[in-house]
Amino acid sequence: MAAHQLNLSLPAAPTAVTTARHRAVDAIAEWDVVLDDDVVHTAALVVSELVTNAVRHTATGQVSLHVRILESALRIEVCDSSPALPAHRDPDGHSESGRGLFLVAALAERCGAEPTPVGKRCWAEIAVPAAAPAPGIAVSLPL
Structure with a gap:
């Protein structure tokens, strides 16, 4: 499967969330692979x-989004300039936030966070069932 990717730099503002989601879904739709609707919705x-977490917790004005398809997963990475790694906490029933990372962990095959030289990278990999080429795309099989 050919490697496809989206690399996007966004301002650390609430509007970045909608922009990132739409750009990621649009990019995935343009790739020459057919992904199950559940995979695309999960990716969104x-x-x-x-x-959202990067925008809320970054120390400067930019976040970056990287989406790429691997052989068996769709990998999503978001980088920001804050060195603080996300901490899992148990939100009580009255908390208005704190559930996002639980959702990501439940939906992704694997996920994590790691420091970078300029901040951190939070990532998730969504399992991709054997993706098929888009209709009209020729596939050559070895003889």
């Missing part, structure tokens, strides 16, 4: 949650 939710 994961992008929204990770970008």
Whole structure:
């Protein structure tokens, strides 16, 4: 499967969440692979949650989104300039936030966060059932 990717730099503002989600879904739709609707919807939710966290917790004005398809997963990465890694906490029934990372962990095959030289990277991998080429795309099989 050919590697496809989206790399996007966004302002650390609430409007970045909608922009990131739409751009990711549009990019995935343009790739020459057919992904299950559940994978695309899950990707949209994961992008929204990770970008929202980055916007809320970044120390400077930019966040970046990277989406790429691997052989068996759709990998989503969001980077920001805050060195503080996300902490899992148990929100009580009255909390208005704190559930996003639980959603990401429940929806993704794997997820995590790691420091970078300029902040952190939060990532998630969504399992991709054997993706098929888009209709009209020729596939050559070895003889």
